[in-house]
Amino acid sequence: MSTPIKVLVVGATGRTGMSVAPFFNTDKGKAVTALTRESSLGKPENQKLKDRGVQVVAADLLGPKERLVDVLTGIDIVISATFWRNLFDQIPLAEAAKEAGVKRFVPCSFMTPSPRGAMRMYDWKDDILAAIQRVYLPWTSIDVGWWSEQVVPSIPSGRTQKYQSPYFEKIPGDGTMPVALTALADIGNYVAKIIVDPRTLNKKVFAYTDVHTYHEVHDLMERLSGEKTARSYVPASEVKQKIDEAEETLSKDPKNDAALMQLFFFQYQNNLGIRGDNTPAKAKIFGYLDFKELYPDVKGETVSELFQKILNGQDKDSLYYLWK
Amino acid sequence: MSTPIKVLVVGATGRTGMSVAPFFNTDKGKAVTALTRESSLGKPENQKLKDRGVQVVAADLLGPKERLVDVLTGIDIVISATFWRNLFDQIPLAEAAKEAGVKRFVPCSFMTPSPRGAMRMYDWKDDILAAIQRVYLPWTSIDVGWWSEQVVPSIPSGRTQKYQSPYFEKIPGDGTMPVALTALADIGNYVAKIIVDPRTLNKKVFAYTDVHTYHEVHDLMERLSGEKTARSYVPASEVKQKIDEAEETLSKDPKNDAALMQLFFFQYQNNLGIRGDNTPAKAKIFGYLDFKELYPDVKGETVSELFQKILNGQDKDSLYYLWK
Numbered sequence: 001m002s003t004p005i006k007v008l009v010v011g012a013t014g015r016t017g018m019s020v021a022p023f024f025n026t027d028k029g030k031a032v033t034a035l036t037r038e039s040s041l042g043k044p045e046n047q048k049l050k051d052r053g054v055q056v057v058a059a060d061l062l063g064p065k066e067r068l069v070d071v072l073t074g075i076d077i078v079i080s081a082t083f084w085r086n087l088f089d090q091i092p093l094a095e096a097a098k099e100a101g102v103k104r105f106v107p108c109s110f111m112t113p114s115p116r117g118a119m120r121m122y123d124w125k126d127d128i129l130a131a132i133q134r135v136y137l138p139w140t141s142i143d144v145g146w147w148s149e150q151v152v153p154s155i156p157s158g159r160t161q162k163y164q165s166p167y168f169e170k171i172p173g174d175g176t177m178p179v180a181l182t183a184l185a186d187i188g189n190y191v192a193k194i195i196v197d198p199r200t201l202n203k204k205v206f207a208y209t210d211v212h213t214y215h216e217v218h219d220l221m222e223r224l225s226g227e228k229t230a231r232s233y234v235p236a237s238e239v240k241q242k243i244d245e246a247e248e249t250l251s252k253d254p255k256n257d258a259a260l261m262q263l264f265f266f267q268y269q270n271n272l273g274i275r276g277d278n279t280p281a282k283a284k285i286f287g288y289l290d291f292k293e294l295y296p297d298v299k300g301e302t303v304s305e306l307f308q309k310i311l312n313g314q315d316k317d318s319l320y321y322l323w324k
Numbered sequence: 325m326s327t328p329i330k331v332l333v334v335g336a337t338g339r340t341g342m343s344v345a346p347f348f349n350t351d352k353g354k355a356v357t358a359l360t361r362e363s364s365l366g367k368p369e370n371q372k373l374k375d376r377g378v379q380v381v382a383a384d385l386l387g388p389k390e391r392l393v394d395v396l397t398g399i400d401i402v403i404s405a406t407f408w409r410n411l412f413d414q415i416p417l418a419e420a421a422k423e424a425g426v427k428r429f430v431p432c433s434f435m436t437p438s439p440r441g442a443m444r445m446y447d448w449k450d451d452i453l454a455a456i457q458r459v460y461l462p463w464t465s466i467d468v469g470w471w472s473e474q475v476v477p478s479i480p481s482g483r484t485q486k487y488q489s490p491y492f493e494k495i496p497g498d499g500t501m502p503v504a505l506t507a508l509a510d511i512g513n514y515v516a517k518i519i520v521d522p523r524t525l526n527k528k529v530f531a532y533t534d535v536h537t538y539h540e541v542h543d544l545m546e547r548l549s550g551e552k553t554a555r556s557y558v559p560a561s562e563v564k565q566k567i568d569e570a571e572e573t574l575s576k577d578p579k580n581d582a583a584l585m586q587l588f589f590f591q592y593q594n595n596l597g598i599r600g601d602n603t604p605a606k607a608k609i610f611g612y613l614d615f616k617e618l619y620p621d622v623k624g625e626t627v628s629e630l631f632q633k634i635l636n637g638q639d640k641d642s643l644y645y646l647w648k
Contacts, residue, residue: 116450117458133440203611287526
């Protein structure tokens with residue numbers, strides 16, 4: 001029997017982390033540890049991880065380097081799914097990982113593919129990737145498109161109600177742009193394939209399950225539910241205006257949090273519905289490897305399967321509202 | 325007989341361009357055009373290209389877009405080896421290339437591999453690559469390491485004199501860092517292999533011929549010439565100080581050309597002799613494909629062969645001092 005691959009997950013209590021961390025623990029041949037802040041050890045989120053059999057260790061990313069190196073020594077792969085406000089704390093983590101001899105670092109990306117210069121969130125993540133490269137730490141960057149759970153349309157009966165959010169109730173653009181979708185629960189499985197594959201070392205990988213326009217997604221829900229979905233739109237002109245407005249505010253007041261949120265939100269709308277960067281063809285031009293080409297036999301939960309499950313009330317274990 | 329691949333070269337009269345453009349013209353199955361400014365059509369450099377059988381057409385990169393689209397229509401591959409001061413003029417070129425249906429754009433890189441954030445020149449080129457990606461133009465970025473002609477040591481007899489330059493007379497660092505080297509004349513052949521290969525589409529490729537430390541290069545020259553080479557050094561502390569000094573000046577006076585030159589020069593010294601980023605192993609971590617893995621049978625002129633040719637006086641056709 002070979003030694004299990006040792007994986008450490010940062011941000012294991014978030015949605016992406018919860019898809020990844022418990023998955024690895026049930027996957028034979030891998031041993032997973034979740035890293036948490038000293039002050040968060042007693043939180044219920046970490047208890048949930050422990051209940052799912054994940055070992056939880058404490059160390060602060062901005063704390064003493066020796067402690068981090070100590071925790072990382074013996075770890076083969078680090079997967080970071082950290083909260084976006086802590087993204088830059090990955091830089092000391094990467095430096096410690098290099099020192100500890102970690103073989104592969106998966107920085108927190110897990111978003112929609114983008115070129116540099118179109119989404120501030122992407123640019124931050126690209127700056128962090130550059131910092132990882134500058135210390136010569138081998139890496140793999142994984143993007144997963146848009147969560148299928150975030151395109152569940154509202155229907156009059158309310159059967160899809162718990163997936164509704166004021167942020168995603170409107171369709172960005174005119175609804176005709178294709179969008180690559182992944183169900184939250186499949187991220188763990190996809191990541192597990194990617195991180196042990198020598199072909200993906202020092203590469204960006206785009207993993208996704210299906211590609212649909214918003215109109216197709218709505219048509220699908222109407223067919224499966226027999227109800228009429230609500231379709232309203234955020235036109236391209238509004239998206240552009242909101243981005244410009246947020247940029248303008250931030251240029252004068254870089255710490256303005258409301259403007260930063262507005263920028264992030266509308267740059268996502270732009271990416272999804274107007275530029276249409278969240279598609280396999282565009283991702284190739286941005287330099288990504290395509291998950292479906294790497295693993296043609298791996299299947300995830302399709303949008304159709306997810307919708308059917310929700311309509312049947314079989315979605316009790318959904319990670320999407322685990323912490324709600 | 326199949327239609328030849330139509331290649332357009334920008335910056336064909338520079339050293340990299342001269343390695344690339346005439347090569348393609350003698351390579352069966354490819355038809356090459358060189359793009360020059362209207363005002364440069366009559367220059368002797370363009371006459372030399374014509375003498376080598378290259379078709380020369382005129383259009384200004386900052387001129388009317390329709391004219392550029394017109395020139396680019398029917399072109400399969402654009403290779404840019406433009407002068408560094410004109411790097412950002414590649415953005416309108418790329419936009420026109422997208423409109424004209426160009427299948428692959430090779431932006432001007434042809435330097436040493438680097439991560440983002442370690443060389444301003446690299447960062448500029450990375451910003452241009454992002455602009456190419458934002459208009460969804462398929463691309464390949466090619467780096468070729470350091471020119472072998474730039475590491476020819478000085479010897480008392482003066483037989484290597486014409487390769488001496490005040491810029492490269494000192495060894496960066498302590499001479500123990502490996503450096504990937506390519507003879508200028510091989511760039512055309514290497515580029516020709518890369519640009520017709522589907523494996524390199526939307527990828528960075530690192531092409532090089534051999535890897536030596538500066539000490540090995542000097543030892544080699546001593547063995548081949550029977551003379552003692554001059555070895556002097558720019559220590560790491562001096563490189564760091566000069567970079568800091570240039571950054572400081574530029575932060576107050578961004579248009580200070582002398583400071584910019586100093587920054588570029590010492591960041592190259594840092595890349596080559598101190599960080600050691602110009603090696604195949606480091607390039608992999610920066611995400612590059614390795615030319616030798618892609619084309620194990622393609623051979624270039626080794627440093628040893630180049631030095632022997634120079635010592636024998638058989639280097640009359642060297643591109644390195646073509647325009648001197």
